[in-house]
Amino acid sequence: MNDSAVSVPPSKSIHSRLLNRDFLLLWQGQTVSAIGTSLFQIAILYWLMETTGSATIMGLVAMLGAIPGVILGPFGGAIADRFSRKALIVWGDLVLGFAMLSLALPFYLLPPSLPLQIGWVIGVSMLVGVVGAFFRPAVMAALPSLVPMHKLQAANAMNGVSMTASMALGQAAGGILFRVIGGPAIMLVNGVTYLLSALSEIFIHVPQKKPEAVTSLRELGRAFLQDIVVGLRYVWRKEGLRNMMIAFALLNFVTSPLGILMPILLDKWLHLPPDWFGYLMAAMGVGNLIGMSVAGMAKIDGNVRFAAALAALYAMAGVNLVFGLVSSPVILVVANLFAGTFLGVMMVTFTTLMQFTTPDELRGRVSSVMMAVMMGSVPIAMGLAGILADLVDQNIPLLFICAGVLAFIVVTGMAVNGPFRAFLSTQIADSPVAA
Secondary structure (H helix, E strand, C coil): CCCCCCCCCCCCCCCCCCCCCHHHHHHHHHHHHHHHHHHHHHHHHHHHHHHCHHHHHHHHHHHHHHHHHHHHHHHHHHHHHCCCCCHHHHHHHHHHHHHHHHHHHHHHHCCHHHHHHHHHHHHHHHHHHHHHHHHHHHHHEEEHHCHHHCCCCCCCHHHHHHHHHHHCCCCCCCHHHHHCCCCHHHHHHHHHHHHHHHHHHHHCCCCCCCCCCCCCHHHHHHHHHHHHHHHHHHHHHHHHHHHHHHHHHHHHHHHHHHHHHHHHHHHHCCCCCHHHHHHHHHHHHHHHHHHHHHHHCCCCHHHHHHHHHHHHHHHHHHHHHHHHHHCCCHHHHHCCCCCHHHHHHHHHHHHHHHHHHHHHHHHHHHHHHHHHHHHHHHHHHHHHHHHHHHCCCCCHHHHHHHHHHHHHHHHHHHCCCHHHHHHHCCCCCCCCCCC
C-alpha cells in the first residue's frame, strides 16, 4: 500500500471555527490536569529517592505503573471507537481524581508504614495506567471531530501548547514545592486538578460514528477482538507507518527510562537540589511550547515534515549524550530547550498526519495499537534501567552516554528507510479533504 496517499477521509466536524465551545472545554480541562500531573511525576520520583535511595525500586515502581496501560492499550482503542468517547474522558478524570485523593490515607490518616505507602503509590500508579489506556485513545480520536479539518494541525498545536505550558509550569514549580510542602501534599493537589478537568469536560458534545451495536457479552467480546485485529491489520499493511512504529518502540526502549534516573544524576553527580529537576523539565516544556507554536503557524508538510522529524529524533539522541558528558546545569537546561523545540514540532505534525490519514471509525484502534507497540517496551526498560544503575554503582552519566549512542544508531536506521521517509513525507495540505 502506498503510504504517501491519503485514501480515507476522516469524519467532518460539526463546527466551522477552531475556537468553538466544545474544543475549548476539552482544551481547558486538559490544561488544568496537566499542571497536577507534572507535579505528581516529580513528587513520586523524589519521594522514592529520598525514602529508599534505590534506583531499582524507582525503576520497578515506574515499570509497574506503565504495564497496565501497555497491556490494555489495544482494548482502550476498541472501546473508544465503540462507546462514548466523552464518557471515557469524563469518567477517566473523575476516577484519577479520587484515586489521587486516596493517597491521603497511607500518608496522613493511617499509622506511618513505608511498605504500605510504597504499595499504595504503586496501586494508584497502576490505576493511572489502566485509565490512561482508555482515556488517551478517546481524546486523540475525539479531537478531529471538534474542529474543522483544515484547522486540525492548528488544534493539535494549540492543545499541545497549552498542555506543555501547563506541564512546564508545574515542573518548574514541582521541585521547589517538593522541598517546601513534600511529595504527599503534591499528590493531593494532583487529585484536585483531575476533578476540575472532569467538571469542564462534562459539558462537551463529541460527534462520533459508532459501529453496529451488539446484543450479548459474547458478541461484545468477539467484536472487541475483531476491532483490535482490524486496527493491527490497518497499521501493519501501511509499511511506512509500521516501520515508524517499530523504530519508535526501539527508541523509547533506549531513551525513555532515563527520566526516572534523572533525580539521581542531579543529586549524586551534580549535587543540585530538586529545584533543578523542575528547571530542566520546564526547559523541555518551553521548548515543546515553541516547537508546537511553530507547527501551528507554519506550513510543515511533505518533505519539510520528514526533515523536521529527523532533526527532532537526532536532537533526542544528542541530548542524552550531553547529559552524560556535561556537568554545567545551564548547558543542560539549554540542551533540553533545544531538543524540546524540535520534539514539539514533530509531535504536532505526526499527530496531525496520523489523525488525517485514518478514518474516524478506526482512529481509536489505530492510535491505541501504535501507542501499545511504541510504549510496550518502556516498562521493561524502566525496570532494567533501575537494576543497571545499581549494578554500575549508580553511574548515571555512563548510562546516558550509552543511551545516546544507541539512539543515534536507531535514528540513522530510520533515516535511510524508504517507507518511513515516504510516510513522513505525505502531502496532506493540498488534498481534497484538507480543502
